[in-house]
Amino acid sequence: MNADEFRKRGREMVDYIADYMTEIRTRRVTPEVEPGYLRNLLPSSAPKKGEGWEFIMEDVDKAIMPGISHWQHPNFHAYFPAGNSFPSILGDMLSDALGCIGFSWAASPACAELETLVLDWVGEMIGLPKQFLHINGEGGGVIQGSASESVLVALLSARHKTIKQLKEKLPYIDDGQLLSKLVGYCSKLAHSCVEKAGMIGFVKMRQLDVDENYSLRGHVLEDAIEEDKKMGLIPFFVCATLGTTACCSFDSLSELGDVARRQGIYLHVDAAYAGNALICPEFQYLKEGVQNANSLCFNTNKWLQVNFDCSLLWVRSVDDLTTALTVDPLYLQHKHGDKAIDLRHWGIPLSRRFRALKLWFVLRTYGIEGLQKRIREHCRLAKLMESKILGDERFEVLGDVTMGLVCFRLIGPNTLTQKLLKLINDGGLLHMVPAMLNEHYIIRFALCTEHACDEDIMFAWKVISSTATDLLHRRLC
Numbered sequence: 036m037n038a039d040e041f042r043k044r045g046r047e048m049v050d051y052i053a054d055y056m057t058e059i060r061t062r063r064v065t066p067e068v069e070p071g072y073l074r075n076l077l078p079s080s081a082p083k084k085g086e087g088w089e090f091i092m093e094d095v096d097k098a099i100m101p102g103i104s105h106w107q108h109p110n111f112h113a114y115f116p117a118g119n120s121f122p123s124i125l126g127d128m129l130s131d132a133l134g135c136i137g138f139s140w141a142a143s144p145a146c147a148e149l150e151t152l153v154l155d156w157v158g159e160m161i162g163l164p165k166q167f168l169h170i171n172g173e174g175g176g177v178i179q180g181s182a183s184e185s186v187l188v189a190l191l192s193a194r195h196k197t198i199k200q201l202k203e204k205l206p207y208i209d210d211g212q213l214l215s216k217l218v219g220y221c222s223k224l225a226h227s228c229v230e231k232a233g234m235i236g237f238v239k240m241r242q243l244d245v246d247e248n249y250s251l252r253g254h255v256l257e258d259a260i261e262e263d264k265k266m267g268l269i270p271f272f273v274c275a276t277l278g279t280t281a282c283c284s285f286d287s288l289s290e291l292g293d294v295a296r297r298q299g300i301y302l303h304v305d306a307a308y309a310g311n312a313l314i315c316p317e318f319q320y321l322k323e324g325v326q327n328a329n330s331l332c333f334n335t336n337k338w339l340q341v342n343f344d345c346s347l348l349w350v351r352s353v354d355d356l357t358t359a360l361t362v363d364p365l366y367l368q369h370k371h372g373d374k375a376i377d378l379r380h381w382g383i384p385l386s387r388r389f390r391a392l393k394l395w396f397v398l399r400t401y402g403i404e405g406l407q408k409r410i411r412e413h414c415r416l417a418k419l420m421e422s423k424i425l426g427d428e429r430f431e432v433l434g435d436v437t438m439g440l441v442c443f444r445l446i447g448p449n450t451l452t453q454k455l456l457k458l459i460n461d462g463g464l465l466h467m468v469p470a471m472l473n474e475h476y477i478i479r480f481a482l483c484t485e486h487a488c489d490e491d492i493m494f495a496w497k498v499i500s501s502t503a504t505d506l507l508h509r510r511l512c
């Protein structure tokens with residue numbers, strides 16, 4: 036494809052995307068295909084000779100679109116939002132075109148410098164203490180591919196530091212033996228990526244009970260630490276969640292921070308979804324205690340109108356992170372290595388996309404106020420949905436509706452709510468996913484689309500309540 040054809044096809048693609056976004060309502064939210072459907076529609080081998088663009092786009096419509104779950108659809112209420120916006124798409128397009136692989140400052144200075152600048156901007160927007168910002172010198176932020184990677188690198192950093200300290204005291208003990216004693220903590224409602232980080236890092240990860248507000252409390256952590264110390268284990272890491280996946284509950288960061296500081300263990304804050312809302316001053320009380328954290332992460336690609344991937348991780352001590360992750364062959368070194376930032380030492384991959392560009396486009400296009408407006412609107416709409424559910428005595432709401440997520444169930448056995456969700460999802464008018472809160476099976480209703488409005492809530496409530504009526508009626512007959 037030459038530049039002229041690229042201009043033509045590029046314009047067509049922009050039109051295709053704009054049409055998709057503006058007409059998305061007319062589609063079914065989830066596809067009606069069975070596993071393996073695509074192999075019946077496309078050839079089993081790659082074409083020997085290049086094909087015409089028209090044929091490729093024809094297959095997009097015939098084969099790909101029928102298998103797409105429309106995450107940007109106004110009736111998609113599953114998981115958490117998948118961030119999206121036109122400025123972000125355009126920023127990513129430019130990043131793809133530049134094709135820089137910004138593993139070091141020298142590999143592309145603007146990649147490294149814009150990333151540190153926008154991470155400082157956003158760190159300031161969410162009210163992070165100055166120690167977490169690049170401008171201060173000791174801490175700083177970096178873009179990771181996901182919140183899962185963020186918690187993993189946090190854990191690796193804590194593990195490295197702990198083993199190093201232990202080796203100073205116990206030089207003759209084998210690393211493997213020390214590793215077998217390490218134990219980390221999170222709540223039972225922490226995302227599965229925390230457990231996975233423990234698996235990859237080869238350390239025990241204890242999942243602790245939450246209180247009646249689905250929150251991990253300081254005394255529960257402290258008791259677990261003391262118990263483990265008595266058993267000869269070495270507590271080294273805790274992950275607090277701000278905004279759990281199941282119900283958007285909040286661990287008591289101030290209490291956990293106190294315990295972590297007193298016990299000298301590393302505290303990571305996973306705020307994958309809820310961290311976005313910290314750009315609104317009225318939510319900043321939720322981060323009280325963050326001054327005792329070693330790292331914090333949230334995904335702008337969830338709720339800040341930035342497309343996947345763009346997970347932001349801030350650390351208080353860059354040294355702790357980079358000493359755990361630095362391997363420095365000659366071919367990657369450069370003459371400014373002493374004073375410039377090389378972000379390959381801040382994460383797992385060497386190669387890094389220029390993700391800061393889309394974030395910068397979004398921040399500049401919407402401004403802080405524009406981004407706050409959308410978050411507040413989602414929270415208002417979640418309250419509206421909560422009021423609808425609470426107004427119907429067949430239902431109950433579980434957990435507090437603090438942000439854009441409402442968790443509810445039909446009063447009665449879990450099987451009833453399970454059936455309700457299946458009927459709704461099979462109908463294809465709405466899409467939601469379940470979670471377990473203690474022994475309760477609940478349906479999660481998440482505000483997802485950028486332009487969510489009152490009519491979407493009214494529609495969703497109509498589908499939920501009328502499906503419940505059908506289900507309960509059938510049960511009686």
Ligand code: PLP
Nearest residue numbers: 181182183226278279280305307
């Ligand atoms: N942490 C929380 C609280 C989440 O809700 C999620 C995903 O929704 C994750 C971590 C994992 O995020 P990622 O897909 O970026 O790894």
